[in-house]
Amino acid sequence: MTSPTEVLDQASDSRWVSEAAWTGTRRPILQANALPAACYVDEAFFNEEKLRVFGTSWxxxxxxxxxxxxxxxxxxxxxxxxxxxxxxxxxxxxxxxxxxxxxxxxxxxxxxxxxxxxxxxxxxxxxxxxxxxxxxxxxxxxxxxxxxxxxxxxxxxxxxxxxxFVLICLSDEPPPVAEWFGDLDGRLAGYGLADWRSQLTQSITINANWKLISENFQEYYHLRWIHPELSKVSRVEDHYRYQGNGMYCGQTTTPISADERGDWSTMPPAEGLNESDLASGRFIALFPNVLLSVLPNHVFVMRLDPIDAGSTREICTWLLPPAAPEVDDGDFLATRDFWLDINHEDIGIVQRGQAGLATGGYTPGRLSPRFEEPLHRFHNMLADRFTGSSQIPTGDESDDLPIHGNGVNPLPWHAHTPTGEGTVRP
Ligand code: FES
Ligand SMILES: [Fe+2]
CATH class of the missing domain: 2.102.10.10 (Rieske [2Fe-2S] iron-sulphur domain)
Structure with missing residues (x-):
């Protein structure tokens, strides 16, 4: 039987294994480019990505x-x-x-x-x-x-x-799971997600490359214009970077707040959460194919199953905590509908993104350091898989914290103190 590693060896004449193919990605965020259109529309790239990314990752x-x-x-x-x-x-x-x-x-x-x-x-x-x-x-x-x-x-x-989550790795030598997820295990420890139970699963086929769906999840640049409702409860100014070492890109909304539409805050919170977890939404893209939203009272998971370069199966699951008091069906359905509405808005825009990239003539644009730094991290993880680097991204640096937010599991901004504890509000 031919192993994925042997197949990789046979396919190693691709231009994408060379660092020269990723120069725009490898530059620092202030000078970096978005990915070329081929990464989203080219079936040859997609086939190689299956082997180099999905064939070697958890x-x-x-x-x-x-x-x-x-x-x-x-x-x-x-x-x-x-x-x-x-x-x-x-x-x-x-x-x-x-x-x-x-x-x-x-x-x-x-x-x-x-x-x-x-x-x-x-x-x-x-x-x-x-x-x-x-x-x-x-x-x-x-x-x-x-x-x-x-x-x-x-x-x-x-x-x-x-x-x-259940994960597999097709590699003959899988990376250690603890290294793969790095500090994220500790960041999420307070939720005890291994005990949460699936409440509902739905799936949908989206006419967009899997990376466009992930990238859209990772950035909140689009929040105000694509999600006018969501931006009332998940305000741009309450978003912070949430990335330590590990194969993930994250942001946190601290505090989550209820405004005219508080559908996602009607169910009771999980028991035993600390002040930060109780006040926050964690939005984490696990490399390569999970988009994880952790709220105090529910979790929304989108698992991406690439079909071809231009289409993806998205499997959506809502989980509830094990020890929460009885959940009212109406409250859960309101939460479900909130996410379905948000997802519908996202699907519309990523499909437009795919259509534009497929039209031809696009040359890679620039990324917003304030809003799209997780994409830069994601693109570099992708480049690492293609070029054969096994590195795990390090955590965020500290010199730009006022821009990106700071701290592991930050406290709500109103908890900021003169001693430097709590969150610096950008
Ligand atoms: S038993 Fe003959 S192919 Fe499986
Ligand atoms: Fe969105």
């Missing part, structure tokens, strides 16, 4: 409660490769290539609950939930020389959970 494939019992099984496509995720009899997560070791037949079509085995529909070779080949009907009688079933278990795939 990629989210679902929420942890999609796999909450022995036999729970999901089937996902990552970098064009079909993967089975399941829990074995001991409740341990397992990942496998979705191909029989006899003659390669696809084993499973879709999410399901398995008994104790995975059985190939063709000749009924059967695997246990650790991937071991445990049955080969009529095969032993055929007199095959030197056949040892232990040599023909399912090919494993690295799988892990982090916070409320």
């Amino acid at each position: 990629v989210c494939v679902g929420l942890h409660d999609e796999l909450d019992a022995p036999g729970s099984t999901i089937v996902r496509s990552v970098a064009g490769q079909s993967i089975i995720l399941t829990r074995n009899a001991n409740g341990e997560l397992r990942g496998f290539r979705n191909a029989c070791r006899h003659r390669g037949t696809q084993l499973l079509d879709s999410d399901c609950t398995l008994g104790s085995t995975i059985r190939c529909p063709y000749h009924r070779w059967t695997y246990d939930l650790d991937g071991l080949l445990v049955a080969t009907p009529l095969f032993a009688d055929a007199g095959v020389d030197g056949f040892d079933p232990s040599d023909y278990g399912l090919h494993p795939v690295c799988v892990t959970t982090w916070q409320c």
Whole structure:
């Protein structure tokens, strides 16, 4: 079987593996360019991105409660490769290539609950939930020389959970998860997201490249014009950068506030949150494919599943905290509708972005240091994957804090004190 690493070696003649292709991205933010149109519309770039980005990163494939019992099984496509995720009899997560070791037949079509085995529909070779080949009907009688079933278990795939997410890595040598997410685990520790439960999942196909959707999420430059309603409860002046070391781009809104439309603040908050978490919204793009919004009383997750250069499946899930008092259905539906309205506005503008980039003639523009610094960080993560750098971005520097906000989990600006504690309001 050809591994993603071998495929990468074969594809290494691409111009995108050279630093020369990323000069506009590698400049400091004050001089940096946006990405070229080819990164969003070119199918050759997209195919290489599948291997170099989605084939080497920790990629989210679902929420942890999609796999909450022995036999729970999901089937996902990552970098064009079909993967089975399941829990074995001991409740341990397992990942496998979705191909029989006899003659390669696809084993499973879709999410399901398995008994104790995975059985190939063709000749009924059967695997246990650790991937071991445990049955080969009529095969032993055929007199095959030197056949040892232990040599023909399912090919494993690295799988892990982090916070409320299930992630896989197709690389032969996956980066350590703790390094991949860096300090974000600590930043989010107070929420205990691993215990939150999915309340609702919906998905939609968007006619835009996955990076346009992520970039739009990462910047609040567009807030006032694309989301006139949201900007009343998530004011531009209350946004701050929220990025330490790790493969993520983040911002925090501190404090979140209710104005004419307070739909997202009607449900009770999770128990045990500290003052900062209780007052904030965390908006974090996990590289490469999760857009995570953490509010005191709910979480909204958008998982991006690229289809081709110009289209993306977006899977939206709302999660609620485990220990909250009874949630009123009407309050939850108001929260849902709030996000659907916001998302509808975002989808409209990113599809226009895709249309403009696909028209031809676009040359890379400039980025706003105040509003689009996370995009610069994101573009450099992308460049790193293409050029083979395994670096994890460092945290924010301190010299521009008055512009970008400061501190890990800042307190609301009104808590600012002369001693320097709290948040500097830009
Ligand atoms: S291909 Fe699966 S048992 Fe033959
Ligand atoms: Fe938006």
